[in-house]
Amino acid sequence: MFEPVLWSIIVLGGLGAAFGIMLGAANKKFHVDKDERIEQVRELLPGANCGGCGYPGCDGLASAIVESGAEITSCAPLSKDNAVKIGEVMGITVGDVVPKVARIMCLGSEGNCANKFEYDGAKDCRAAYAAASGFKACRFACLGLGTCAKVCKFGAIEMGEDGIAFIDEEKCTGCGRCVEQCPQSSIAVLERNVDVYAGCTNIDKGKAVTQNCTAGCIGCGICAKACPFEAITMENNLPVVDTEKCRSCWICVEKCPRNCMLTTKPDKIAFIDEENCIGCTLCKKACPFGAIEGELKEKHRVTEQCRGCGLCVEKCKKDAVHLIQKDTLPS
């Protein structure tokens, strides 16, 4: 009576053993050597699979780094420490990793930029762009349907109520996925130390811009003329900021008649420590805004003209001038 039980055990055991042996043999025969560095590099990559590097996910970049010598720095979310560690795995030194961040380059919210027709299609910027290059009066404007927010793997983009995307700088890694998907190029990935940029990508001039948008850059060049450090040049009717020359004085932000120069950093101001100041007037001479008062051998004072460019800090030989945040001025 135990025969069927016995047979079932034998059959299943036999099948299992046969398959086991077969798989074992196949594993030997079809063994593929894998470079173990790929696994190590993969561990050090962020693992977000954002695709910003242009390879299919982090696995793709890991094998590209090991096998075809792709740049380690092509991974934007990669932290500096991990970049160095990957360099160690690969036996190469890594250049500077400049942290980046995505910025919305458009101020054409509903109030500023009108719609040229009523759009009632799919709620996706790419779909809206397919219908007559978008429904905004300005052909460069952010369409505000949230494609960037949808594709962001880090949850760093939200759609503001005014119909313009808003980027959470803390969460943004600068991977550039949103830039790729934005049909209007209203987003750009900039280096994090760029703290002033134009909130407009319209290359048209004057009237063509004002007809469509109340906030667009008209290419007037006032910012370029106002800049005391000649850090701004006009290209295609848009200002381009040279980060090496820019000293974050933000006179351009203030002078812009369209209020489309944007800045993200808090305002700074110079502060003179009277104990160290010997009244040499070096700072006074250096100041491009005439914001430092006080005669020779008198204690100097900073007036309201100060824009926090920091030239005086560099010139002072007694370490008496510091840059502080504007609203934390010691009384």
Add this chain to the structure above:
Amino acid sequence: MEQFIRILAILLSSILVNNYVLSRFLGICPFLGVSKKVPTAMGMGMAVTFVMALASLITWLVQYYILEPLGVGYMQTIAFILVIAALVQLVEMILQKSSPALYQSLGVYLPLITTNCAVLGVAILNITEQYNLLETVINGVGAALGFTLAIVLFAGIRERMELNPAPYKALDGFPIALISASLMSVAFMGFSGLAIG
């Protein structure tokens, strides 16, 4: 000629009339899980086709040359699971070695198929329908083509739904996907009037 018509009938039946996903409700898991984009759905479909044809063949041989002669036909289910799992593993290894390109495109989907109940369903139904070897393979290929058809069509629908909000926020995502899957199933019921041979 009669044989040819019978084979054609089996093929059409497994692709359209008795579509394994939409009429028999087998393999719903990958149908919902891997149908967000058409290319991935296509990849999954190809991998399933590959495995289903092979699994049909081997399980038929196991049933008629091992289980039945030994009088343990009731062990079908567990033995077939074993066969399919081992087969998928083996296919994966062979592909990785012999055709890295195919492995790259099927790679992720192959292990998923181990637990695809449509594969097991086809294997068991082949035996219950008492198909011969040729009919078994045809049924396996047909079932897989039907699966591919369903999942690719569904992925096309989901790609469009992705862009548009559902009528109610609570329906967004999976709920609306399930509703459209059921509507697809209703549409496929229209093929049940198709009678061949």
